Amino acid sequence: VKPEDRLVEKLAALALPGGPVEIGPGDDAAVVAREAGLLAATTDMLVEGVDFLPDEDPERLGRRAAAVNLSDLAAMGAEPEFFLLAVGFPPERGEDVPLAIARGAAARAAEFGARLIGGDLSSAPQIVITAAFWGRPIARPLTRAGARPGDVVYVSGHPGEAAAGLHLARKIAAFHSPAARFAELSANHQQRLLAAFHDPNPRVALGLLLANEGLATAAIDVSDGLGVDAGRLARASGVRLVLERERLPVSSALLAFAAAEELDPVDFAVAGGDDYELLFTVRAADVDRFDERTSALKMTVREIGRVAEGAGAALSGPRGEREIDELGHDHFEAVR
């Protein structure tokens, strides 16, 4: 038995048992039963030193790789079903690295009903993780197109916390000590911001609710920044999104961080990436029904603006409107 095969066997053991998997990892391809209907599919690649800091905890990386893909399915209103995981890693770091990545991804995916069914391993100069997820839209899928003038704009969670968390993680890494702490920021606030970056919450339940109840006219996951993703939704829908500065959900953790760093928290909320929150639009006539249905989810969902005629995305404040659709995370720039 080749060492590579032993590793594949260990990975296969992470594929959870039960359900309609006909053939799991270990053969040339995985085979699952499929019902008739629609299939939503997405893939995301995470590269060490670009999408995450060097020497991060591999299991947490796996969780994050799953979460960013689950967030894409959430934004389509699709119920996660299965995923494939390809991992490149420097062999000298040991086979525990890909195993921990797969364990983290499988555990995170399982929380949302998705199962690891296959994958690939390769040697690489740094860690590279590519997951491909698919799922089933129960109702008509949510897309970025469909927002109409007069619709209300909502966002889940607290955009900007993840970017603040990355900022914080970089500083901690620069001190080369996990014990390095910032006196200006409480341990709770630090932990919350770091978790927002390291372990984002894909909004699967919200996306399913929006799609299945026909509550949203358009949706996108905020992966690159509220500004740029609002611009994308606006462009796909052929409308303009106007967000109101004072309505942005700025958390006390982000406020404290921004105060300590002497930065504007709204810059983080608008231009920070890696949030994996849902930005979506609701017809004004559906707002009451929307409020009633989403209150059961017990999560922060905030009205932040309106859909207008025109193009682009803007932030409206006391000094007028500022265009924000070019503000966001650049995927071609390294995080370190």
Add this chain to the structure above:
Amino acid sequence: VKPEDRLVEKLAALALPGGPVEIGPGDDAAVVAREAGLLAATTDMLVEGVDFLPDEDPERLGRRAAAVNLSDLAAMGAEPEFFLLAVGFPPERGEDVPLAIARGAAARAAEFGARLIGGDLSSAPQIVITAAFWGRPIARPLTRAGARPGDVVYVSGHPGEAAAGLHLARKIAAFHSPAARFAELSANHQQRLLAAFHDPNPRVALGLLLANEGLATAAIDVSDGLGVDAGRLARASGVRLVLERERLPVSSALLAFAAAEELDPVDFAVAGGDDYELLFTVRAADVDRFDERTSALKMTVREIGRVAEGAGAALSGPRGEREIDELGHDHFEAVR
């Protein structure tokens, strides 16, 4: 419009029109119609400097990324349907690199009926390509398990040519000149070996025929070397594969190459990787029907051995049997 979005739009234009794609690239996930039945899914990651030589032609890399995944579907007897493509690349090499990779992959996949429906781009220190393909097994999927003592072992094509091609490509790269040629080897032979490595032929038609006509008891794609992959099939089936040295399909190109390099061509045939041929087993009672059906494919399919009781894989020659199930390509070793 962000530069990244412009690139995504160009990539989306590569997704071929027509058919049951409800939502193609450009939204959070792609959505396609799905019939009831089975779904076979596979993923492969290719890393520059590990799975291919640096500075290879990007379009050819894309073709190869598609082919290695299509080969996995072929080995399951699944009809290719769709794929996702994630590309990491150094931004300073320009956006033509991921575009050419996607163009090559989409074109190669289209030859086998599979369509690009989505993907992801990331910055990376070197080119990394991960494709995830899925397809539909029409009949019962082919697996590695199912070979029984007495079955006849077959292989398609000419295993070893790809490894010889890589050997040749390395030498050409070392001369830093595409004009470098080996006087001992005809241009035709060189071209054939290089093509075997750079542009493998996934045996989709053969795999579908084997599955749909119930001709094979087990199958695997020879990606890591005939020896190690024979060992994998043997292990999954709980049998022993005995290949006969004199029956191995050694091409005149491989013979000429081996003579020039003073190497044993059988070493390349048995231990060379990257062939993407199918190794499979057929019940002795089905051999006539198999010969009749496969003759229509007009491709080389050679009987190379027998399934026996026991374990492992061996090469039988004038000096007895040599174990070959640990002989093959190591994925954790770089090609350069």
